[in-house]
Amino acid sequence: MKRLLKKYIFVFLLSFFIGLFAVNSSYAETTVTTEDQLQTAINNNEDIVINTNISITKSITIPNTYNKTIKLTGNSTLNMNFVGDMFVVQGANFTLDGGVINGNENGRAFNIFGNSNVTVKGTTIKNASTEKFTKKIENGSNTQKYSGGAVTISHSVLNLENVIFQENHSKAVTPNPEKAGDPAIESNGGAIFSDNSTINVKGGKFLDSYSGTSETLFGSNGEGGAIKLVENSVLNIDVFEKDGQEIRTLFEGNHVYHTDGNKGGFQGGSIEATNSIVNINKTDFIVKGGFDTGGAIKFEQSGTKAKHNKITNSSFKLVGGQLPTKPVASAYFGTSGGAICSEDSYLTITSTDFTMENNPSVAFAGGFIDIVGSGEFNLYDSKLTGNGYGWNDLSKKSAKYGGGIAFENNSSAKSHIKNSTLSNFTVDHTGAIISVGHRKPNEDSYGNTTVDLLIENSTLTGARAYTFNANSAGAGLYIAPNSNVVIKGGSITDTSANYGGAIYNKGNLTLDNKAAIKHNGTTQMAAGIFNDGYLNIHSAEFENNKKTDDAYFSGGNHQFSNGEHSGGTIYAKKDVIIGTDATFSTADKNDIRVIDKKSSVILSGARNSVINVSISEVDSEANDGFYGRDFVEKAHRHVGYLVGKGLEKADLKATYKPAGAESYKPTAEDAKNFHYVSKTVEADKIADVSDHVGTGLWDYVLNPDNNTVVLGQRAKMVYHTNEPTATIDNGLADNDPNGQKLEQIYTFYDSGNGNPKVSIDNVVATELTKIDKEPTLDGHDFISWYNDEAKSKPLDKLADSKKYDFANSTFTKTWSANATSEITDILNVASKNTLNTYAVYEKTPEKTSIEVKKEWVGEVKETTVKVQLYKNGAKLGDEVELNEGNNFSHKFENLLVKDTETQAQPNVYEVKEVGEADGKVSHGENSYNVEYKTENKVVTITNTHSPKPVPQPDPVPQP
Structure with a gap:
């Protein structure tokens, strides 16, 4: 029995050790030290450990049967010592973990295709390049693939976890096609070129990679300094989590061959995505220049309305003074889109910061973001901070057009900017913060720019659009013709431009939800808004927008019409719709300037607060500057000068129509809140803001014929009872002479088209219209009203010729050489437009x-x-x-x-x-x-x- 038990124990132990050996052998790692051993282990589908440096002299093929891990310990390095692809991956599903792949400028690290799924962890891939790749002639054509300096991937998946790509590049200059009709031979993706593939990046770095160019230098220049995506590729970038910490992804110093404009290509300093999708979270981009468009990222025909490219919780920093020198030196920072260029694409950016350091500047448009063509662009909860601004300091400019964001000419994108802050920008042409289209120097062309932009609860502050020759406009916002912009809430403050300090508008602009336009300036004209398009100020707050007082700039006055107002709040070359919920400060030079028969204030509701309105006092010319020539004013001061009218439905021409904007007819009460301001008319000829009855003063009044607000003046006929005890109904005390008087106020509201038009209590009247009341004097009968000869002679027997001639002794016939001509000055300053008539009586007969x-x-x-x-x-x-x-x-x-x-x-x-x-x-x-x-x-x-x-x-x- 004991011998049998011992036998069982022996058999059990033997089986245990055999099983244990079998288990261990199934998880065994194969350590290799040569490239041949590496290839053999791969062919045997083994987990591989490399703990030494290996020289690679030929391509390592990874077939679709391999699904294990290749682990490089420490700084173990695979050194590439041949021209070609280090790893050729076809359909494999494997992992490369750790170590270094050094291309030694000889070739690329990975050629991945055939539905492979490759994961790379903690590896540094450096000095990979297709520079030494030679032509590959097949059927008379060069089929060599120069794109993807470190990785080229097609129809596969690449997962990168905390991987560092450093100083990789595609071929600097690709050869021309072998024969006519062959496709261009491109050199895209300094680190990675992706065709119809998915790349998942977590953490890691892309440093100092660049793409190339072509011998022709036109039409096929390299794109995507680090990564190039084409044909439905997907790029996902997020943090790498390790030990509870988040490691963000960094792109720094990546660029294209060199900076050059209008050559084709040279786009996407770090990433270029064509017909692809990009999702980026918690990633930092540092751009040092060396690109045409898109210093960090260029999107082209990427994304859809339903599926946007997304950038969240990331940062973009543009750094000046560190231009790339490889492969050739870049002459300037970049052309457009210092951080991002989106062309015919769909992009949403959320909770992302954009900054500048050491005054970087793009040569053309979009200091940070450049939008080209169609698509959609959204910017939410983000912050864009430029180089700063200073008086006459163009060293801080970030672009010519759109120091923060530019929508280029011919764009038709739909855009939404919400809860974002854009500040500290300088440009030397248009739109220091945002430019929606632009006018090219010395040209009138804007292209067909039909951008639809909503700016909501955002802050635009601190910006300058200035040039010594006055060729800059719209420091806060510039809007070209045919584009639609709506500003809801938020503010534009502390901006200044040659023209249109806060906004220069030639498109369609609506302000709503208490949008604030405050503390903006100009050197030439229109500190708040210059309007030569559609402007609807439905609900907004305007405060302290005025031209500089500097003597060099006309002492704060009109640039072309000596001494006149410059439209500090708004210069209305075309009509301005103003709603009830719009308020305007009334300090000096805070005026809305309107031009007779060209522009006016259109009320969409009751005017409950005062607006200062200035007019063109005299006809004036301008200069031939391509902004200055907008200020020709063929209008002059006269009774009947139109300044305000009511809204009609046809006036609401923009796509966005604010709630409550409806047809409206101005009233006399509305006219009282139009205050005439002038710097060339004597102050004692202008009615005080609260004076709506004073005579011999310029004032805005109601035209009762058509319910418009016009420049007018009042005149007064005073009926004197002419005897101390004489009375008249509703008479006022009189001391010239003693007795009572009635004052009949006439409002002159039109002139120059025959006899002037007047009203009494806003009812059309005749100049003069004798009152229907007669004075009474005890024991006497009223005879008639007489001229000045009857003053203090109430009982004298006067000839009938002394009776007042109401038909011919009117205000205008008394004081004007031609009673039917325009009234261009106060009718009679000395009398304050006052005529007098005196009652004469006779003893009452028995x-x-x-x-x-x-x-x-x-x-x-x-x-x-x-x-x-x-x-x-x-x-x-x-x-x-x-x-x-x-x-x-x-x-x-x-x-x-x-x-x-x-x-x-x-x-x-x-x-x-x-x-x-x-x-x-x-x-x-x-x-x-x-x-x-x-x-x-x-x-x-x-x-x-x-x-x-x-x-x-x-x-x-x-x-």
Whole structure:
């Protein structure tokens, strides 16, 4: 029994050790020290350890049967000592872990294709290059692949975990095609070239890689200094997590062959993505120059409306003064898009910082971001900070156009900038912060730029667009024709330009949600907004936007019209729509300038607060500068100069229509909140902001014909009772002379087209219109209103010629040489446009009255009869009808006892029945005897019916 037990124990132990040996052998790692051993281990599908340096003299093939790990310990290095691809990977699914791959400028590290899935961890890949690759002629064409200095990948997946790519590059200069019709031979992707593949990057670095060019130097120059993506490739970049720490990915010093513009290619200093998708998170880019467009990234026809390229939680720093010198020196930093260029692509950037160091500057457009063509661009919760700004300091410029962001001419992108801050920019042409299109120097062409941009709750601050020859515009924002921009909330502050300090608008611009335009300046014209397009200020706050007071720049006044306002708040070359919820500061030089018959303020609602409005006081020319020539003003001050009108639906031309903007007719109350400001008209000729009744002053008034707001002035006719005890309804105390007076205010609202047009209490009137009230003086009757000769002579007997001639002694006929010409100055400064007329009275004459009554005798009477009053034997007045309705009675009153004080005998008044003669009257077939009886001024007329005699029969003859 014991021997049997020992046997079982032995068998068990033997089986255990055999099994243990079998398990261990299945996980065994093969250590190799030569390239042949490496190839053999790969062919045997073994996990491989390399703990020494190995010289690689031929390509290592990794077939689709290999799915293990190749681990390089420490700084073990695979040194490439031949021209070609170190690893040729076809369909394999394997991992390379650690160590160094040194291309030694001889060849590339990986050629991956055939649905491979390769993971590289913690490896440094350096000095890989296709520089020494020679032509590969097949059927008479060169089919050599020069792109991808370190890696070329096709239809596969590459996972990079904390990998460092350092000083890799594609061939510096590729040969021309062998024959006509062959495709261009390109040198893209200094580190990686991806065709229809997915690359997942976590952590790691891409340092000082570059792409090449071609012999022709046109049309096929290398793109993607570090990475080039084509044909539905996907690039995902995120952090590498190790021991609870996040290791961000870094791209630094990558560039293309050299800086050159308009040569084709030379795009994407670090990454160029064509027809691909890029997702980047927590990645840092440091750009030192050496590119045409897209200092860090160039997107071309990449992304879709449904699937944007995305950049989040990342940073872009542009560094000046460190231009690349390999393979040839770059002459300048870059052409456009210092950080990013997006062409016909879809891109969203979120929570990302853009900064500049040591004054980098692109030669053309987009100091940080350049948008070209169509697609979409969104910028959320991000910060863009430029080189700074200073007076006349172009050393800090970051671009010619769009110091922060540029939308190039012919762009049609849809864009949304939200909760972002863009600050400290300088340009020497347009859009120090954002330029939506641009005007090329000495050209009028803008292209068909149809950008649709929404700027929401964002801050644009600290910027200058300045050139000594005044060729810069729109420090905060420049908008070319046909583009639509909406600003909701946020602010534009502390900007200054030659023209349009905050905004230069030739497109369609709407301000809403209390957008703030504050503390902006200009050296020439329009500190706030220059408008030569569609401008709707629906809800906004304007404060302290004004031209510099520097004497060199006309002392803060109009550049071309001596001494006049420059449109500090807004220079309106075209109409400006203003909503109820828009407010404007009214400090000196904070004006909206409008040009008669060219521009005006269009109210979309009641004007509840004051706006300063200036006009072109005299016709003026400009200069031939391509901004200066916009300021020709063929308009001059006159009564009727249009400054405001009401909104009509047709005025809302932009795509965005704010809620509440609707048709509106201005009122007289609206006109009161238009304040006329002028620097060339004497202050004592301008109505105070709160004065809406003063005469002999320029003021904005309502035109009641069409409910517009125009420049006008008021005049006054003063009606004096001319006697201390005389009164008139609603009369005011008067001391010139003592008594009472009524003041009739006329508003002149149009002139120059015949007789001037006037209103009284905003109702159209005639110049002059005599009041319908008459003064009263005890014991006297009012005769008429007289001219100045009647002053203090209320009881004098004056000739009728001294009566005031209201038809011909009007304001304009009194003071103007031609009453039908334009009124271009105050009608009469000395009198404050005031005319006077004086009441004259006569003693009230003694008056009497006569009452007439009609009585009837007999059974027959009439229903109506007429009577006539006679004075001194002559008819006085009209016949009066007596009837049952007035009880056959009437009273003649206010009959003068004497016509004049000198009349010797009193007047004799009689009343007779019409038709009565010799005491008889007939009414139809009825005849009456008429009797008059006068007693106590009552005349009683009695009609007694006189029947016709009854005919008697002839006497019968007596026999």
